[in-house]
Amino acid sequence: MTQNVLDRYQRTMTNMFGTPSRALVKGEGVYVWDADGNRYTDFLAGIAVNALGHAHPALVEALTQQATTLGHISNLFTSLPQVALAERLTELAGTADGACFFANSGTEANEAAFKLARRYGHSTGGKRHKIIALENAFHGRTMGALALTWKQQYREPFEPLPGGVTFVAAGDFAALDAEVDDTVAAVIIEPVQGEAGVRNFPDGYLQQVRQACDEYGALLIFDEIQSGIGRTGTWFAFQNPAITGSDEPIVPDAMTLAKGLGGGMPIGALLTFGREVSELFTAGQHGTTFGGNPLATATALAVLDTIEHDGLLENVSAVGDYLATSLRALPGIKMVRAYGLWQGIELDTEALAQQGQSLPEGGLAPKVVSKALEYGYIINATGELTLRLAPPLIITKDQVEPLLRDLPNIIADAVADAN
Structure with a gap:
């Protein structure tokens, strides 16, 4: 068969x-x-x-119950599961003034993050036009996310890709520090590089990157699409001392999530930290038809509840x-x-x-x-x-x-x- x-x-x-x-x-x-x-x-x-x-059983129950009440509503309306999930994620991430945008996948979440970096660059009068990504990084296969992805066999068939992205050696802070200046809008990093073979960075590296972004006013974006939602033993990798090398979380300015968040249902998220970053997007500058629909968000809530309760x-x-x-x-x-x-x-x-x-x-x-x-x-x-x-x-x-x-x-x- x-x-x-x-x-x-x-x-x-x-x-x-x-x-x-x-x-x-x-x-x-x-x-x-x-x-x-x-x-x-x-x-x-x-x-x-x-x-x-x-x-x-928890996912089956949540999905079944939601499907019998409200399935799809578009982004012209909101739903109780959508708001509750945004509240829960900002709470787990430890940001009282954060905000969520829900998409359908990890690559879509990174597309939103790419546009967030562009919005930040424009908010400075266009002075910040550069985005730094790491060698061996994987951020997705749609055009914007692909521009942030290192592997040449993924990139070359679809070039030219969106520009303004500079790659530096993974884990080499001196190489990154040489590129970070006041023209950089954002640095995007997987706290552990999944597609590269589940590879971490030297102790102190993420803290150094955080400090460099603070010094030059660049956004730090963590791609936690694989590492988030409990995969490493903490809710997010940026909270895990074994990954960050720090007893305190290395808090980004934005974070992308997907994969484990839905437990099998298609969902992605861009989570922003701080009111200034959260307000970069204005109405109509980005969107999605299916993102954050009641089915996906209700199921994601069941995932978070089960991880905690069990x-x-x-x-x-x-x-x-x-x-x-x-x-x-x-x-x-x-x-x-x-x-x-x-x-x-x-x-x-x-x-x-x-x-x-x-x-x-x-x-x-x-x-x-x-x-x-x-x-x-x-x-x-x-x-x-x-x-x-x-x-x-x-x-x-x-x-x-x-x-x-x-x-x-x-x-x-x-x-x-x-x-």
Whole structure:
């Protein structure tokens, strides 16, 4: 049955994603099933989206109840879930005078952030025309967000992109400091670079960037699309001392959210801090038809409520620490970068080379991902040698044990196929 679905996919869908590896038909908790009845433990959660796993009762109830009352209203009106979600997010972020704009995705949230930076630049009489982004950054694939994204294979087919963006080496404060002056409107940073392999920065780096933005009057924008909503063990990465290197939060001027916020429903958000920044947009300067609709915002509220009431931040920290510690002890693994339930695993190719083993063409990590599916696990590769794990925040120690048991064999099988 799976092959039938994939054949139909090939006939009717564009080739933007290549050929899917499976056709999934059902999910429950941390598990999904394909059209042939095979079960998989989901260690990717729809790329850090399904914060509460699949078919969580709280999400099903919130979505069902909202759908029976009010689904879509456009941006000509507001709804109780929309206002309540804005209040909740500003409270969790610790900003009494912040404000929210709701979109439908992460890239749309970053489009809004790009326009916010432009508005800020115009508010200075056009003096501030430059935006600084980091090498290895990923902020989305629409044209504005793509202009902030580093990877050339994403950018080149669609150039010329919106201008005024300068890239500097990630984590190199001297390189960034050399570019920051009074012509800079904003600096945009992922507190941890997800698509680059779940990579943090040197201790003190984010604090230095914050100070440089303050000194020169530039906005600091954090892209927390992957790192936000409890993924690292705090509500937002800017509040996590293990990421910021500071006991106090490194508070941005604006922050973008998506992915885990909706728990599977499409929603993105631009959250601004401080009245001056929050008032940069005026009526009609940006908009969305579907953004912030009652269905998405009601579901997002259920996600936040469940994370809080079920103690999932504590679960993220406990299970994340256990998973990382256990992974580091396995053969075939060189390094694990772990921030809660968001982990980048570097495979140990040096050990393989010493054993006279050849590496698969196209990189070992993608082959490990394919082999993991055969074993019943969904994981992800962000490079030739890097695996990424981002399971649902509800996952337990017992549910990660099978992967810890099987991963050495998965790696070995992937290598054996190339030899």
